[in-house]
Amino acid sequence: MKIEHKELIVVGAGPAGLSAAIEAAKSGVKAIVFDENSKPGGQLFKQIHKFFGSKEHKAKIRGFKIGQDLLQEAEKLGVEVVLNATVVGLYPEKEIIVKIGGEVIHYKADAVLIATGASENMVNFRGWTLPGVIGAGAAQTMMNLHHIKPGNRVFMLGTGNVGLVVSSQLLQAGCEVVALADAAPKIGGYGVHASKVARTGVPFYLSHTIKEVEGEDHVTGVTIAQVDEHFQFIPGTEKHFAVDTICVAVGLSPMAQLLKMDGIVMDDTKGRTVPKCDRTGATSIPGIYAAGDVAGIEEASSAMIEGRMSGSAIAAYLGYLSSDSSEHRVDTLENSLSSLRQGMFAPENRGKKIETTEEGIAISQNLLKAGFVTDDEITRFPGFRKEMKVHPVLECTQNIPCNPCQSACAKGCISIGEHMTSLPISVDGSTCVNCGMCVASCSGQAIFLVAEETRAGFGEVTIPYEFLPLPAEGDGGFALGRDGKKLCETTITRVRTSKAYDGTALVTMEVPTEYIDKARFYKKIG
Amino acid sequence: MLDIQKKLKEIGPFVPEEDDDLLVCRCEEVTKGEIRKALHQGITTVEELRRFLRCGMGLCQGQTCGMITRRIVAKELKIPMGAIEPATARVPMRPIEMEIAGNEKK
Ligand SMILES: Cc1cc2nc3c(=O)[nH]c(=O)nc-3n(C[C@H](O)[C@H](O)[C@H](O)COP(=O)(O)OP(=O)(O)OC[C@H]3O[C@@H](n4cnc5c(N)ncnc54)[C@H](O)[C@@H]3O)c2cc1C
Ligand code: SF4
Ligand code: SF4
Numbered sequence: 001m002k003i004e005h006k007e008l009i010v011v012g013a014g015p016a017g018l019s020a021a022i023e024a025a026k027s028g029v030k031a032i033v034f035d036e037n038s039k040p041g042g043q044l045f046k047q048i049h050k051f052f053g054s055k056e057h058k059a060k061i062r063g064f065k066i067g068q069d070l071l072q073e074a075e076k077l078g079v080e081v082v083l084n085a086t087v088v089g090l091y092p093e094k095e096i097i098v099k100i101g102g103e104v105i106h107y108k109a110d111a112v113l114i115a116t117g118a119s120e121n122m123v124n125f126r127g128w129t130l131p132g133v134i135g136a137g138a139a140q141t142m143m144n145l146h147h148i149k150p151g152n153r154v155f156m157l158g159t160g161n162v163g164l165v166v167s168s169q170l171l172q173a174g175c176e177v178v179a180l181a182d183a184a185p186k187i188g189g190y191g192v193h194a195s196k197v198a199r200t201g202v203p204f205y206l207s208h209t210i211k212e213v214e215g216e217d218h219v220t221g222v223t224i225a226q227v228d229e230h231f232q233f234i235p236g237t238e239k240h241f242a243v244d245t246i247c248v249a250v251g252l253s254p255m256a257q258l259l260k261m262d263g264i265v266m267d268d269t270k271g272r273t274v275p276k277c278d279r280t281g282a283t284s285i286p287g288i289y290a291a292g293d294v295a296g297i298e299e300a301s302s303a304m305i306e307g308r309m310s311g312s313a314i315a316a317y318l319g320y321l322s323s324d325s326s327e328h329r330v331d332t333l334e335n336s337l338s339s340l341r342q343g344m345f346a347p348e349n350r351g352k353k354i355e356t357t358e359e360g361i362a363i364s365q366n367l368l369k370a371g372f373v374t375d376d377e378i379t380r381f382p383g384f385r386k387e388m389k390v391h392p393v394l395e396c397t398q399n400i401p402c403n404p405c406q407s408a409c410a411k412g413c414i415s416i417g418e419h420m421t422s423l424p425i426s427v428d429g430s431t432c433v434n435c436g437m438c439v440a441s442c443s444g445q446a447i448f449l450v451a452e453e454t455r456a457g458f459g460e461v462t463i464p465y466e467f468l469p470l471p472a473e474g475d476g477g478f479a480l481g482r483d484g485k486k487l488c489e490t491t492i493t494r495v496r497t498s499k500a501y502d503g504t505a506l507v508t509m510e511v512p513t514e515y516i517d518k519a520r521f522y523k524k525i526g
Numbered sequence: 527m528l529d530i531q532k533k534l535k536e537i538g539p540f541v542p543e544e545d546d547d548l549l550v551c552r553c554e555e556v557t558k559g560e561i562r563k564a565l566h567q568g569i570t571t572v573e574e575l576r577r578f579l580r581c582g583m584g585l586c587q588g589q590t591c592g593m594i595t596r597r598i599v600a601k602e603l604k605i606p607m608g609a610i611e612p613a614t615a616r617v618p619m620r621p622i623e624m625e626i627a628g629n630e631k632k
Binding site for chain 1: 552590592593594608616619620625630
C-alpha cells in the first residue's frame with residue numbers, strides 16, 4: 001500500500017476550509033483540499049442572498065459569489081482542490097483515508113485541518129418519514145444548486161436564520177409558503193429576514209410545533225398546535241394546513257466524527273460534540289486543527305475568519321511563518337471576528353431576553369412574534385424619518401453586525417457610526433439623490449425610499465424586489481403593508497435594475513399619502 | 527459512570543406512551559418505545575443502544591437521529607444532555623462499498 005505525503009490536508013472545501021488553505025498557501029504551505037461534493041464552496045454555493053457584516057466580511061455580496069472568489073484565490077495560490085473525494089477516516093499520525101472513484105487512497109500529512117461543517121437536525125413528529133418532509137438546507141440545495149422546486153405548498157418549521165432565509169428563497173422559487181412555526185416563543189433569526197417573509201403575507205406561529213404530518217405515500221397536510229412553556233401541546237389549539245412539503249430548520253449539528261475517531265479531546269455541551277480548541281482551532285493533538293461549523297455552529301462569515309486564523313497558525317506550525325507574525329495576524333483576524341460576534345444575536349446573548357436596543361429603544365415585540373414591526377412601533381426607530389422629498393427609511397430595528405448601507409450612500413444620508421451593530425440612522429437634513437444604492441446594498445432588504453408627496457394626495461415608495469417576473473412601469477396592483485395585507489390599489493411608476501444593484505430590482509409604486517408610511521410590498525392583480 | 531441499579535430504581539418501571547411507535551432511527555427502523563424500553567432494561571449510553579438496537583448504525587451513521595436519541599435518553603434517565611456519553615466515531619465516516627474499502631491504491 002502506498003501512502004502519499006502532503007504538507008497540509010484540508011477536509012472540506014467550504015468557506016472555512018478554503019480560507020484556511022488560502023491563508024496557509026500565502027505563506028508558502030502546499031495545501032490540498034478534499035471535498036465529497038462535486039462542487040466546491042460548501043454551504044456558500046447555495047446561498048443566493050446578500051451577506052451581512054461589513055466590507056471586510058464581504059457584506060452585501062451574495063454567498064455563491066463569495067464562494068467563487070475564494071475558489072479563484074485558492075487556485076491562484078496553487079491550492080489543489082480535489083472534488084468527489086470523501087474522507088472516510090482519520091487515523092493516528094495524521095493518516096487520512098480518502099475515497100476517490102472506486103479506490104481508497106492513504107495520505108499522510110504534516111498538518112490537518114478538519115472543516116467538515118455541519119448537518120441538519122431533525123425532529124420526529126408523527127409522519128416525519130413521509131416523502132415531502134425535508135431539511136431546509138435540502139430544500140435550498142434542490143432550489144439553488146439543482147433548480148428543482150421542492151414543492152408547491154410548503155410549511156416551514158423553525159424561525160432561525162436558516163428557516164427565514166430558506167422561506168424567502170422558497171417564495172422566490174415560486175412556492176407558496178403557507179406558514180412558519182417555532183416551538184420557541186419568539187422568532188430566532190434576524191428581524192429583517194423575518195420581515196422580508198412577513199410582508200409577502202406569510203403568517204408566523206410562535207410557541208407552536210408540528211403535531212402530525214398526514215399523507216399516504218407523500219405529505220398532504222400538517223397539523224400544528226400551541227405548546228406551553230414546557231413544550232407540551234395545549235389541547236384545542238390545533239391548526240391544519242394543506243401542504244405537500246414540510247421543511248425542517250431546527251438547527252445544525254457539527255460533523256465532528258473524523259476528529260472524534262482520532263481521539264481528539266471533545267467538548268460536549270448541550271448535546272453538541274465539538275473539539276476542544278484554542279482560538280486558532282488547534283485541537284488537543286498538535287498539528288490537527290478544526291475550523292468553521294465543525295468547531296461550533298456559526299456563520300459563513302465567521303467560518304471564513306476562523307479558517308484564516310487556522311491557516312495562519314498552521315503556517316507557523318509548519319515553519320513557514322514566524323510565530324510572532326502568525327500571532328500578530330491572528331490578533332487582527334480575531335478583532336474582525338469579534339466585531340461579527342456583537343449585538344443582540346451575539347453568542348453570549350443566546351437565550352437572553354432583550355427588551356431594548358443598545359440605543360435604549362424598546363424592541364418591537366411584534367417583530368419577535370409576527371415577523372414585522374407595526375406601523376406604530378416603526379416611528380420610534382432612528383431609521384424612520386419624515387420628509388416631503390425622497391429620503392431613505394431604514395426599517396432595521398435590531399442591533400446586528402451589519403453596515404453596508406452606511407458606505408453605500410455617498411451623500412451621507414445614512415449613518416451607523418463606528419459601532420457596526422448600532423441602528424442605522426436616516427440623517428436629518430441630508431440630501432438624497434435617489435440613486436438607490438442603499439436599497440440594493442441592504443442585505444436585509446430593509447431600506448425603502450419614500451417621497452411623501454409627488455403630486456397632490458400621492459407619494460411614492462421604492463422597495464427592494466427580488467422576484468421574477470419583475471413588474472413593469474404602469475402595472476396596477478396592490479400595495480401591501482408590513483403584515484402582507486392589502487392596503488390600497490397602486491400603480492408602478494418606475495422599475496430600476498442595474499449591474500450596480502447586483503440582482504436587486506428597485507420597484508417604485510405610487511400610493512395615496514395616507515399609506516406612505518405603511519406600504520412596503522407590491523402584489524400584482526390576479 | 528451511572529450507578530445502573532440506582533438509576534433504574536429512580537426512574538421506575540417502563541410506562542408505555544402514546545407515541546412509542548414513532549420511528550427515531552429511520553435507517554434501522556428503531557422506535558422511540560424500543561429505545562425507552564432498553565433504557566429501562568439497564569442500558570445507559572448511546573453506544574450500548576447502538577449495539578443493542580442498531581439505532582444510529584445505518585446509512586447516515588446516526589447523523590439524523592443522534593440528537594433525537596440523546597434527547598430521549600436524557601429525558602428517560604433524567605440526566606442532562608451533556609452528561610450522556612456520545613457514541614464512538616469509527617472509520618468509515620461515510621458508508622462505503624466493501625469492494626472500494628478493500629481496493630487500496632497500490
Ligand atoms: C440554509 C442555510 C443558510 C445559511 N445562511 C447563511 C448566511 O446568510 N450567512 C452566513 O454567514 N451563514 C449562513 N449559513 C451558515 C453557513 O453556511 C455555515 O456556517 C458555513 O457554510 C460553515 O462553513 P464550513 O466551511 O464550516 O462548512 P460547510 O460550508 O458546510 O462546508 C463543509 C464542506 O465539507 C465537506 N465535507 C464534509 N465531510 C466531508 C468528508 N468526510 N470528506 C470530504 N468532504 C467533506 C462538505 O461537502 C462541505 O463542502 C447558512 C447555513 C444554512 C444551512
Ligand atoms: S438613494 Fe442614494 S443618495 Fe439616497 S439615501 Fe440611498 S444611497 Fe443615499
Ligand atoms: S439597514 Fe443597514 S445595517 Fe440594517 S440590514 Fe440593511 S444594510 Fe444592514
